[in-house]
Amino acid sequence: xxxxxxxxxxxxxxxxxxxxxxxxxxxxxxxxxxxxxxxxxxxxxxxxxxxxxxxxxxxxxxxxxxxxxxxxxxxxxxxxxxxxxxxxxxxxxxxxxxxxxxxxxxxxxxxxxxxxxxxxxxxxxxxxxxxxxxxxxxxxxxxxxxxxxxxxxxxxxxxxxxxxxxxxxxxxxxxxxxxxxxxxxxxxxxxxxxxxxxxxxxxxxxxxxxxxxxxxxxxxxxxxxxxxxxxxxxxxxxxxxxxxxxxxxxxxxxxxxxxxxxxxxxxxxxxxxxxxxxxxxxxxxxxxxxxxxxxxxxxxxxxxxxxxxxxxxxxxxxxxxxxxxxxxxxxxxxxxxxxxxxxxxxxxxxxxxxxxxxxxxxxxxxxxxxxxxxxxxxxxxxxxxxxxxxxxxxxxxxxxxxxxxxxxxxxxxxxxxxxxxxxxxxxxxxxxxxxxxxxxxxxxxxxxxxxxxxxxxxxxxxxx
Amino acid sequence: xxxxxxxxxxxxxxxxxxxxxxxxxxxxxxxxxxxxxxxxxxxxxxxxxxxxxxxxxxxxxxxxxxxxxxxxxxxxxxxxxxxxxxxxxxxxxxxxxxxxxxxxxxxxxxxxxxxxxxxxxxxxxxxxxxxxxxxxxxxxxxxxxxxxxxxxxxxxxxxxxxxxxxxxxxxx
Amino acid sequence: xxxxxxxxxxxxxxxxxxxxxxxxxxxxxxxxxxxxxxxxxxxxxxxxxxxxxxxxxxxxxxxxxxxxxxxxxxxxxxxxxxxxxxxxxxxxxxxxxxxxxxxxxxxxxxxxxxxxxxxxxxxxxx
Numbered sequence: 001x002x003x004x005x006x007x008x009x010x011x012x013x014x015x016x017x018x019x020x021x022x023x024x025x026x027x028x029x030x031x032x033x034x035x036x037x038x039x040x041x042x043x044x045x046x047x048x049x050x051x052x053x054x055x056x057x058x059x060x061x062x063x064x065x066x067x068x069x070x071x072x073x074x075x076x077x078x079x080x081x082x083x084x085x086x087x088x089x090x091x092x093x094x095x096x097x098x099x100x101x102x103x104x105x106x107x108x109x110x111x112x113x114x115x116x117x118x119x120x121x122x123x124x125x126x127x128x129x130x131x132x133x134x135x136x137x138x139x140x141x142x143x144x145x146x147x148x149x150x151x152x153x154x155x156x157x158x159x160x161x162x163x164x165x166x167x168x169x170x171x172x173x174x175x176x177x178x179x180x181x182x183x184x185x186x187x188x189x190x191x192x193x194x195x196x197x198x199x200x201x202x203x204x205x206x207x208x209x210x211x212x213x214x215x216x217x218x219x220x221x222x223x224x225x226x227x228x229x230x231x232x233x234x235x236x237x238x239x240x241x242x243x244x245x246x247x248x249x250x251x252x253x254x255x256x257x258x259x260x261x262x263x264x265x266x267x268x269x270x271x272x273x274x275x276x277x278x279x280x281x282x283x284x285x286x287x288x289x290x291x292x293x294x295x296x297x298x299x300x301x302x303x304x305x306x307x308x309x310x311x312x313x314x315x316x317x318x319x320x321x322x323x324x325x326x327x328x329x330x331x332x333x334x335x336x337x338x339x340x341x342x343x344x345x346x347x348x349x350x351x352x353x354x355x356x357x358x359x360x361x362x363x364x365x366x367x368x369x370x371x372x373x374x375x376x377x378x379x380x381x382x383x384x385x386x387x388x389x390x391x392x393x394x395x396x397x398x399x400x401x402x403x404x405x406x407x408x409x410x411x412x413x414x415x416x417x418x419x420x421x422x423x424x425x426x427x428x429x430x431x432x433x434x435x436x437x438x439x440x441x442x443x444x445x446x447x448x449x450x451x452x453x454x455x456x457x458x459x460x461x462x463x464x
Numbered sequence: 465x466x467x468x469x470x471x472x473x474x475x476x477x478x479x480x481x482x483x484x485x486x487x488x489x490x491x492x493x494x495x496x497x498x499x500x501x502x503x504x505x506x507x508x509x510x511x512x513x514x515x516x517x518x519x520x521x522x523x524x525x526x527x528x529x530x531x532x533x534x535x536x537x538x539x540x541x542x543x544x545x546x547x548x549x550x551x552x553x554x555x556x557x558x559x560x561x562x563x564x565x566x567x568x569x570x571x572x573x574x575x576x577x578x579x580x581x582x583x584x585x586x587x588x589x590x591x592x593x594x595x596x597x598x599x600x601x602x603x604x605x606x607x608x609x610x611x612x613x614x615x616x617x618x619x620x621x622x623x624x625x626x627x628x629x630x631x632x633x634x635x636x
Numbered sequence: 637x638x639x640x641x642x643x644x645x646x647x648x649x650x651x652x653x654x655x656x657x658x659x660x661x662x663x664x665x666x667x668x669x670x671x672x673x674x675x676x677x678x679x680x681x682x683x684x685x686x687x688x689x690x691x692x693x694x695x696x697x698x699x700x701x702x703x704x705x706x707x708x709x710x711x712x713x714x715x716x717x718x719x720x721x722x723x724x725x726x727x728x729x730x731x732x733x734x735x736x737x738x739x740x741x742x743x744x745x746x747x748x749x750x751x752x753x754x755x756x757x758x759x760x761x762x
Contacts, residue, residue: 004615008618008745012621012745012748015625015748015752016752016755019755057607057608057609057610057611058608059608059609059610059611059612060611094629097625097626097629100625101622101625101626104618104621104622107615107618111615117609117612119609119612120611120612120615123612123615123616123619124615126619127615127618127619127622130619130622130623130626131622131626134622134626134629134630137630140630194574194575195570195571195574195575196571196575199567199571465643466642469649506649509642509645510642512642514645515718515719518715518718519715522711522714522715523708523711523712523715526711527704527707527708527711527712528708530704530707530708531701531704531705531708534700534701534704535701537700538698538701598718598719598722598723599722599723599726601719602719602720602722602723602726602727603723603726603727605716605719605720606719606720606723606727606731606735606738607727607730607731610738613716613738613742614738614741614742614745616716616742617741617742617743617745617746618745620709620712620713620745620746620749621745621746621748621749623709624706624709624746624749624750624752624753625749625752625753627702627705627706627709628702628752628753628756628758629756631698631701631702631705631758632702632756632757632758
């Protein structure tokens with residue numbers, strides 16, 4: 001709660017910092033804001049801030065789960081910001097606005113992790129989405145970027161319509177916007193529920209699944225991810241996805257536990273479809289960035305398996321997986337941003353040819369990120385997948401889904417290693433890329449997190 | 465009387481909808497949209513949702529529609545005719561309409577709206593019993609849902625800043 | 637007026653139909669009553685002077701659009717103020733001055749945005 005207020009205020013502050021002539025203050029200020037927000041967020045750990053429980057009348061909850069989810073969002077943002085250096089150094093850049101809107105987007109993301117009321121979910125989704133539409137189009141002179149923004153906006157507005165209609169139907173059926181109120185109503189009226197409720201659940205699920213880009217609601221993803229500036233693609237594919245899954249799981253776990261049989265099958269089918277579509281299409285791509293977009297879709301599929309399993313361990317699995325996925329994705333995009341900048345903006349696999357010769361550190365970071373995304377042991381991604389699969393196994397009856405997921409992970413290894421092969425084996429020339437201190441710190445932090453998650457997963461798994 | 469008014473507005477709603485679909489010029493489509501929005505506002509009044517009706521008129525008719533017409537002015541293509549719809553899109557649209565109608569009829573047959581929530585819809589007496597929408601909205605929005613209200617303010621701020629930033633060329 | 641029946645909106649309907657009827661009647665009446673003398677020269681946009689060229693509808697400045705968007709945003713803000721103002725007395729009795737601060741905060745958020753817009757030079761018209 002306090003972190004939301006802080007982020008809003010710092011967003012406004014950063015907006016007005018832009019009127020300052022000097023640009024060099026902006027990035028440190030934003031990092032500072034984010035660090036303070038992270039500290040305040042974690043400070044609620046033992047004793048949630050009293051204002052948040054007394055004043056908000058069941059609008060949002062601050063507990064350990066929401067704190068960890070919010071922390072993942074904030075850490076992702078912290079890791080992304082250092083790579084904005086090249087982007088804001090362009091003469092036409094307007095860094096104050098980029099950072100301000102990023103901070104506002106985080107407000108929406110945190111609301112989505114901590115909402116207790118469907119109105120809060122809706123407003124959170126909207127704040128996050130509208131920020132993303134704008135950032136997708138932030139490269140105003142670039143036609144692809146504008147196209148991405150327009151596409152995202154039109155499709156996103158349509159999905160929002162579904163979400164809102166679903167919320168209205170849920171209210172119509174249960175007389176409550178509060179997710180606990182909906183749970184109370186459904187538990188008290190089992191067997192006597194109106195069809196409005198079922199249609200409402202489907203509509204809300206469609207709205208949220210669109211935001212996390214699960215098939216068959218994924219069609220916007222590749223174009224939007226590819227057209228947006230890489231910096232914001234990194235933000236989009238991590239923060240939006242984590243927040244979306246936090247929201248999805250919270251809604252299902254609090255409100256619709258009793259209706260598991262109703263929604264589980266559809267989520268399971270969506271999960272399998274997402275895995276197949278994401279992985280198979282990703283293996284055909286020539287552009288690294290587009291491959292990452294499809295890989296983002298496929299990771300939504302893995303996370304949906306955890307949602308389907310719906311065990312006690314599922315939430316921990318989602319948390320762990322989102323953290324591992326976010327860190328690895330941001331590291332990969334960080335390398336991409338630096339490499340593409342040297343290769344006249346080329347984002348194909350061929351841009352990475354021979355990268356390891358002059359930039360062994362960047363190549364190592366990329367290799368580790370790819371290993372983590374592919375789920376190779378000793379990285380965070382492996383234990384993420386392990387936790388998810390074991391929760392699905394514990395549920396039982398989901399073996400068809402597990403077999404599909406494991407097959408698809410094998411496909412994943414093929415396309416993730418294409419870039420590793422390009423970096424180490426293919427011939428190519430990339431001169432030495434200079435890193436700023438912050439970028440080095442971000443890379444080192446992501447390496448450490450990925451390895452820590454992979455070697456001593458208990459450190460994180462027991463946290464919540 | 466109420467029935468007559470309902471059918472009047474329902475017909476003009478459907479007529480406007482068809483007008484949007486069938487009109488050749490973009491500007492005429494916008495006028496048909498105006499008819500639709502007004503008819504929807506009137507239907508909201510009949511449904512005893514006067515606040516929604518007022519916001520419908522203020523925001524949609526007074527704001528969004530003006531925006532739409534403005535954007536037609538920029539494109540300078542008010543004479544341009546909309547390209548004909550591809551065949552498959554027409555089929556897909558008709559299919560969607562059929563499925564939607566089917567689902568809606570299913571719901572309306574299944575749900576008894578009058579017994580769903582007796583407190584909200586006092587079945588037969590509703591036409592003689594006044595209701596207080598604006599009071600309810602005010603009390604909930606400002607009493608219990610304050611956080612959501614303030615965050616809507618933040619949302620509007622984001623939109624404001626984003627619009628200003630996206631549409632204006634950089635100051636030199 | 638805190639309570640209402642749909643019939644309370646009947647005057648609106650009457651006025652609306654009166655306005656619409658006025659438009660329709662005048663349009664038909666001028667058509668029927670006025671004398672008709674058509675010729676090619678008389679129907680031209682300018683009967684004398686330079687010949688009309690091109691389209692009257694040329695692209696206009698994006699500034700109009702921006703102003704319209706700002707208008708819509710503030711329109712929405714006013715919508716929020718309506719239920720607040722109508723229920724102010726009752727809310728004030730229940731919650732005290734908090735209710736006033738709530739709206740102040742909301743306005744402050746928007747005014748911060750408005751100040752940004754002005755500082756950015758969006759409303760400068762050259």
